[in-house]
Amino acid sequence: MTQNLVITGYGWLAGYVGKALAGDVNIIGTTRSHEKCLALKDQGIEGVEYTLGDDPEVVCRHLSNATLLLNVPPGRKSTHLETFTANMTALIDAALSAGVRHIVFVSTTSVYGDSTNELINETSATAPQTESAKAHVAIENYLLAKRDQIDVSILRLAGLVGPDRHPARSLSGRELDAGNKRVNLVHIHDVVEALKKIIGSAPINGILHLCSLSHPKRGVYYIDASKALNIEPPYFADTENSPSGKVIDAHKSWEQLGVSPQYSDPYSMF
Template sequence: MKISIVGLGWLGRPLADRLKAKGLKVKGTTTTIQKSEMLTNEGYDNVVLKFSPFPEGEGYQRIFDTDVLIINIPPRTKTAQPTFHPEQIKFLKEMILQHKVPKVIYVSATSVYPDENQTAKESDNLTKENTGNLALFNAEKLLWADKQYDLSIVRFGGLLGVDRIPGKYFSGKENVEGTSPVNYIHRDDAVKLISWIIEKELWNDTYNGVTPLHPSRKEVYEKNASQMGFEPPKSYDSSGAKPWKKISGAKILETGFEFEIPDPLEFWYA
């Protein structure tokens, strides 16, 4: 089986490692010549392909000679308009259809769900009026519309672990939100989940990728600080006014998937 990963970054590279270890033929993309040379030296078959939002690069057509295409290009929500990422996906979909790619996995995020003091699940009725992330919502809709390929969407919670330590982002800060539940997944389990979808052929569906356990933000931040030796938040917001959401990960568990690290309090970090 041939696998192509659009985005050999923080998640894409370990995903490529896992799929190659299973005997699959893996190739992927990166956004600059410098990164491409580095990846080549490390043994990754890759091409340069950047969506600005139109595709830029050379020789990237061979990426679409594949059995499964994994789209792993997070939207730049802080630096781009909500229309930018859907435009990227529009161009990508045109090439998917042109090359008759049979199966597609799109890496989305649980930010598509609104913060409404609720437990969110895949069957929730999301609209452009209530979504928490319009760019991702529209990108998902684009991929589903008039598709001629099998599609699965994975909505990951906070992708953490290794060098991404949630408590470090709030070290020494004041009035930090601490009561709401976290919706995290360790990178190791995110890699395993995408591989699981391919292995079990879980197509034409949407799955949340979050741990089954949801400790509070304060519990995670304090554990991180104690574990890694940095300062915890100076104070926490006690108003309880900020809306929150808990993401249900029950659907992927029903397929037989098992988390290696089901508790965010037990995540490992470099």
């Protein structure tokens, strides 16, 4: 019997995952849009119209012995995320009752905050500063407390880059400070390779970092990226200062996954 992979929030990242795993697993994707459901059907994916906070039964009917990929980020402009967190934990409870086999949660390295200059590994303490990061930590902790019941994989992603997505574009032409802060990025190709391992092989029950292995100053890197992308560069202060900011160490996670990241250097991402 083909394994079910249920992806909540079938957006940009899920599109790459779906293409990579098509034919290997039976993919069900949730979306808030009826039109998107129809578009997913044309791609061979069963679309489920669902908004976080709705009755989860429409999702749970697919979850018996399945993998659930939770990929529903809070809105970027949201400041009070208690409802988002409550809805996510309610969906997790419903999934457990439905007999889900494995939950993969797409989290973020922002759970560590931005006030440290340390090398951060998978066991480092979280220090969330934004409301979004605090919500991610709350959901992570809720899931980690369930590891005696099911396999739980927490993926803390650095800033995402892809063939059609690079943060240099959103920084173009802006005047910014802290050019000496280090860059923590990950390419969608490497994220997909990690997810193929996690979903297709024995699940990894714990926390993983997905990040490149080098960390240039952003005041240097984004200028070079802008030149390569032929866009107006941003203007950074403090670039000449000594490097500062957190470094996400992902060596152990890539080794645990058995994946050698193709985009281990952010300069290979443009």
